[in-house]
Amino acid sequence: MSSSETSREDRQLPATERRIQQAREDGQLVRSHDLTHFMAMGMLVGLLLMVGPWMAREALQGVGWGLKLDRSAAFDPAMMGIRLGRQTWAGLWLALPMLLGLVIALVGANIAIGGWNFSTKPLVPKFSGLNPATGIARIFALKALAQHAKLVLTVSLLLGVATKYVWTEAAVISRLFAMPLEQSILAGFDWITAGFTGLLVVVFLAALIDVPLQFFKHHADLRMTLEEVKQENKESDGDPHIKGERRRKQRELSRGRMLSAVPTADVVVTNPTHYAVALKYDEATMAAPRIVAIGADHLALKIREIARASNVTMLESPPLARALYQHGDLGQEIPAALYTAVAQLLAYVFQLRKDVRPPQPPVIEVPEGLDPLYPTDKAS
DSSP, rough: OOOOHHHHOOOOOOHHHHHHHHHHHHHOOOOOHHHHHHHHHHHHHHHHHHHHHHHHHHHHHHHHHHHOHHHHHOHHHHHHHHHHHHHHHHHHHHHHHHHHHHHHHHHHHHHHHHHOOSSGGGGOOOGGGGOHHHOOOOOOOHHHHHHHHHHHHHHHHHHHHHHHHHHHHHHHHHHHHOOOOHHHHHHHHHHHHHHHHHHHHHHHHHHHHHHHHHHHHHHHHHHHHHHHHHHHHHHHHHHHHHHHHHHHHHHHHHHHHHHHTTOOSSSEEEOOOSSSEEEOOOOTTTTTTEEEEEEEHHHHHHHHHHHHEEEEEEEEEEHHHHHHHHOOOOSSBGGGHHHHHHHHHHHHHHHTTTTOOOOOOOOOOOOOTOTTTTTSTTTT
């Protein structure tokens, strides 16, 4: 198995938005030659139907004027240049609607499926294309052979339709030569328009098949390997130092919001020095007490300082503080296993608010296995 086939098999992931945008910048868009041919031929047929009679009359007048020669024109060589220039401008004026229509059709066909895109990268010469071996390999590649086969089939159908039309219209062609010049030109435009209409059907069928295939091929060519996706994600994240700085700022913002909630707490449970957990309970809005601030070491000290300055009750309960720090989450309700222990704590705090001071703070015990310092029962 060749490396190209292996690479193709590895590309199983769809292209990311960044990959698609990069492809657009490189000029890689969905394009269909068959759609371009259809749009151009359709515009040609439409213009023949709309301005064909006018073009026929103008052409007839131009031919008539060109065949008229007076004595001065016949014996003055300078008049030949003037007459030639006039005939040239008349021909260009006659062809102008067709040229403008074809330009609009070509631009419209490209914008229709690939969108508008301006890029100079496709104009940069690629010297790898000068390698004969590479060129031969492209010619005989499977995709190229399929494209050549489709082209041969389309051209064969067009030649078949054109041959059949000319064969069946042989009598009409013979009558055209027998008609006066004016009638022959007008009838000839109608005959040509009918012939192009038949060819248009073939080109339409080819475009109908080619457009979905080009969409599929474009997305298949842009598919990515897992390593490419990982590399792009790494590049999108930017420099590791910048990423770390961004995370640090996010943590600082989160920490600032957490510390601002400490004054609203009902109680701060301490270790007393290593851990601090601020709890809040509102019977009307909460199903269980919630952790509004949590921290260890320096952050625990900061929580205690704010609580002390805000007159928030602080109680030392090392087992409960350790259990809440280990199993609780900021902004979440306390673990269900600690409901009883926290209920004892809050009952004491609420009694303090009513100036009913118990003889001493309650001795709070946590269920077995929740205190990280004693993961199992001490007696075991």
